[in-house]
Every structure is written in C-alpha cells, then in structure tokens.
Amino acid sequence: MPVERLLPDRESEDLLALAIELAREELKPHAAAYEEAERFPREQFRTLGKSGLLGLPYPERWGGGEVPYEVYLQVLEEVAAAWMSIGVGLSVHTMSCFALAHHGTDGQRDRWLPAMLEGELLGAYALSEPHAGSDAASLSTRATLDGDAYVVNGTKAWITHGGQADFYTTMVRTGPDGISCLLVDGKTPGLAAAAPERKMGLTGSTTTQMIFTGARVDADRLIGAEGTGLRIALSSLDSGRLGIASCAVGLAQAALDEAVAYAKGRSQFGKPIIEFQGLEFLLADMAAAVDSARATYLDAARRRDRGLPFRRQASIAKLVATDAAMKVTTDAVQVLGGAGYTRDFPVERYLREAKVPQIFEGTNQIQRMVIARDLKSVRLP
Known part of the structure; x- marks a missing residue:
C-alpha cells in the first residue's frame, strides 16, 4: 500500500x-x-x-x-x-x-x-574481524608504513559485498597511534576474498571474509590522520544504523502489505479473513509497529540534518525498527498460515531476511548499551 x-x-x-x-x-x-x-x-x-x-x-x-x-x-x-x-x-x-x-x-x-x-565503484565497509565484532577497538589487522605504502596483514569478517566491491573502507591498526582508516582498492595484490558465508537470508548479497596478506596500499589512501580511524568508524556507524533502520522498516512494510492483501483475498466461513477480529487486531499491531519504527528513524534523521546530536536516537531507531521487522515478518507468516511457510509467497523470505538487521551495524544488545551510556551522561536539572 x-x-x-x-x-x-x-x-x-x-x-x-x-x-x-x-x-x-x-x-x-x-x-x-x-x-x-x-x-x-x-x-x-x-x-x-x-x-x-x-x-x-x-x-x-x-x-x-x-x-x-x-x-x-x-x-x-x-x-x-x-x-x-x-x-x-x-x-x-x-x-x-x-x-x-x-x-x-x-x-x-x-x-x-x-x-x-555515480555507481562506477561499489563499496564495502571493513571493520569487523573474526575476533573483533562488537569490540571494534580490539581489531588486530595491522598496517605498517613501508616507504610510500602501508603493508596490510590480517583478516576482516562479515564484509557485505566482499569479493564484489571495488573499494573497501578498512580500519587497521597502525603503530602506536591506534586505529586508522585506509581506502583500499578492491584489486590490490595481496587482498583476497574467502568463500562466501552460507546465510539464512540476504542470499543475493555476498558476505565474506577479506584476507590481507602483505597487501600494499598507497599511503595517499589514508583517510584522516593516523589514529583517527576508530572515531571515523563510530561516526560512520551512527549514520549507518539509520540506514539499517530504514531498510528494516521497508522490509516490515512489504510484509504488512503482503499480509493485508492475502487477508483481503482469502475467505473462510463465508467472508474474507480480514473481517475476523483476531486477524484485525494482529494486522493493526503490525501497522502500529511499522509506523512507530518509521517515526523513530525520521526523528533521528531530522536531528542529524539539523546538526544536533543523534547517536542515541540512531541506536533507538535501529533497535526499534529491526525488532519491529522481526515481529512483523513473523506475524505476516502467521496471517498467511500454511501458505506463509511456503516459498510460493515472499513472507517466508522476509522472515529470514529480518533476523540479521538485529545483528549487524552493532547488535541490538550493543544498541541498548549505547542508549544506556548516553542516559548516564545526561545531566539532570
């Protein structure tokens, strides 16, 4: 609709x-x-x-x-x-x-x-590692300056577009100055993609580990100063979480639309099943979840557009929207009944796709930590 x-x-x-x-x-x-x-x-x-x-x-x-x-x-x-x-x-x-x-x-x-x-180059974001997911500050992929290039060694994990991207915005550890950001060309010798992950959803989107083995990255591809990479990564994630919230709302809206269309067209006991109060209430709750989630990401986005702090609001939007998508897609399968459990209708795919947004760009448990920390920092009048 x-x-x-x-x-x-x-x-x-x-x-x-x-x-x-x-x-x-x-x-x-x-x-x-x-x-x-x-x-x-x-x-x-x-x-x-x-x-x-x-x-x-x-x-x-x-x-x-x-x-x-x-x-x-x-x-x-x-x-x-x-x-x-x-x-x-x-x-x-x-x-x-x-x-x-x-x-x-x-x-x-x-x-x-x-x-x-303009679409000539497709990007990927390389922060996570096999042993550094939520704890981004503990990453171990290392870049050592050698003349006019950084030599990079290590493994990045859970990379969307891994092996397909033309560039990788990559966080690496550089000497005593901490974490830095390199814009790595996808064709860099010494950079290779592992086998794609076998996922329950988003199967059209390739996800892999990216392995750096003595990969030489020109020093002029350092973004910002050495040691500022973690700050860059976290500010990127604030905006990225709004993107995932928006995607989750889109998925939930698609599931709601499918459920409403099915409920209008499916008749039992002489009338469309949407006329039964049990389904009316279920669909109403689904619609309320979608609209509420949309309102949270728009509120955060408007704060961002006005130059106001929005980190807590971005985490709230990501948390609320992805949890809503999980519930709405589950309920959409329920509305369709046995048909919803088959691949003849898209709601089973929507349900499988709804799970991972609760995990990437910071798990929803991490979002709760971000929100709580921000609340602790607020000075009461």
Whole structure:
C-alpha cells in the first residue's frame, strides 16, 4: 500500500517517485529469483548509480544528490521494501563513502568520490574481524608504513559485498597511534576474498571474509590522520544504523502489505479473513509497529540534518525498527498460515531476511548499551 509521506519539498517528492518506480519496475520483479540463485545483483546497483540514487546524501560537487538524510532514508526504505539485499547494499555503500566524504581531503574526494557516488565503484565497509565484532577497538589487522605504502596483514569478517566491491573502507591498526582508516582498492595484490558465508537470508548479497596478506596500499589512501580511524568508524556507524533502520522498516512494510492483501483475498466461513477480529487486531499491531519504527528513524534523521546530536536516537531507531521487522515478518507468516511457510509467497523470505538487521551495524544488545551510556551522561536539572 502507498505510504503517506511528509517530504520537505516538491523536488524530494519527485525523487521519491523515481525511487518507487525504479523499485517496482527494476528491482522487485527480480528479487525472488536472484535470492534463490544466490546471485549478486551488480547490474541493479549500476542502475541505481545511473539513476543518481547511490550518492543521495553527499555533496553535488562530487556527484551526490545533496539531499537531507530524512529524504535519503525514505528512498532507501522504498528500495528495501522491493528487495532487501539491494536496500542493505545501498546502505552499506553509502556508509562506505562516509569516511572519504567527511574526513578525506579535497584532493582525495576529487580523485575517488565521483566514481563512488555515480555507481562506477561499489563499496564495502571493513571493520569487523573474526575476533573483533562488537569490540571494534580490539581489531588486530595491522598496517605498517613501508616507504610510500602501508603493508596490510590480517583478516576482516562479515564484509557485505566482499569479493564484489571495488573499494573497501578498512580500519587497521597502525603503530602506536591506534586505529586508522585506509581506502583500499578492491584489486590490490595481496587482498583476497574467502568463500562466501552460507546465510539464512540476504542470499543475493555476498558476505565474506577479506584476507590481507602483505597487501600494499598507497599511503595517499589514508583517510584522516593516523589514529583517527576508530572515531571515523563510530561516526560512520551512527549514520549507518539509520540506514539499517530504514531498510528494516521497508522490509516490515512489504510484509504488512503482503499480509493485508492475502487477508483481503482469502475467505473462510463465508467472508474474507480480514473481517475476523483476531486477524484485525494482529494486522493493526503490525501497522502500529511499522509506523512507530518509521517515526523513530525520521526523528533521528531530522536531528542529524539539523546538526544536533543523534547517536542515541540512531541506536533507538535501529533497535526499534529491526525488532519491529522481526515481529512483523513473523506475524505476516502467521496471517498467511500454511501458505506463509511456503516459498510460493515472499513472507517466508522476509522472515529470514529480518533476523540479521538485529545483528549487524552493532547488535541490538550493543544498541541498548549505547542508549544506556548516553542516559548516564545526561545531566539532570
């Protein structure tokens, strides 16, 4: 069902209309087949790039759309509603561009950012490691400066677009100065992808370990100063969590739409099953969860757009939206009954896809820690 949205201007309305049309015509018809075949949708990402949707929140100077985050996230929601793997991929790509866009020099931006924002280069974000997930500060991948290049050794884990990306925004340990950020070319000798993870959902989105074995990365690919990588990573995640919240809402909305359509068309005891109070209440709760989750990410995005602190609100949005998606997709299967448990309908795929957003970009347990720490820091009047 169409979502009624309050957008800031006509230009934003036109942009969202373009995204809805593209999602309906170019993405949704292919989602089930690609997911079943575990096929990476690279051409669809190129289509997003040509349509101007891969760089929406970044400056026009480098090929971005320079739109408010609240508009970008609503576009992202529509993409995720059509195809969750693409939505998550768009969110990850946007987060992968964050370090360069916000912390690179103008020379670095001029060199690499236009191709990223226009879809020629697809990005990945390499922070986690096999033994450093939630505890990002304990990562062990090391970069040692050798002349005009860093020599990188170590393994990154759970990398969305691993083996498919053209660049990896990579956090590494550099000498005594702590953690630093390198923009690594995907074709760097000594960088290799492990076998893709065998996942329960988002099977069209490749996830791998990335292994660095004496990989030489030019020193001019250092983003920001040495030792600032953890700060860059955490600020990237604040915005990335809003992207995942938006994707989760899109997935939940798709599940709700499917459940409502089925309940209207399925009759028992002489009337559509949507007329039975048990299902009416279930669908009402699903709708309330979707709308509430959407409101949380929009609130956080509007704070971000106004330059206000939004870390706690981003964690709340990510927590609320992904938990809502898990519940709404589960209830959508229930509405469809036995049909919902089959692959003849998309809700079983939606349910499988809803689990991982509760885990990546910081587990929901980590989000609770972030929220609680922020509350502890608040000074009472």
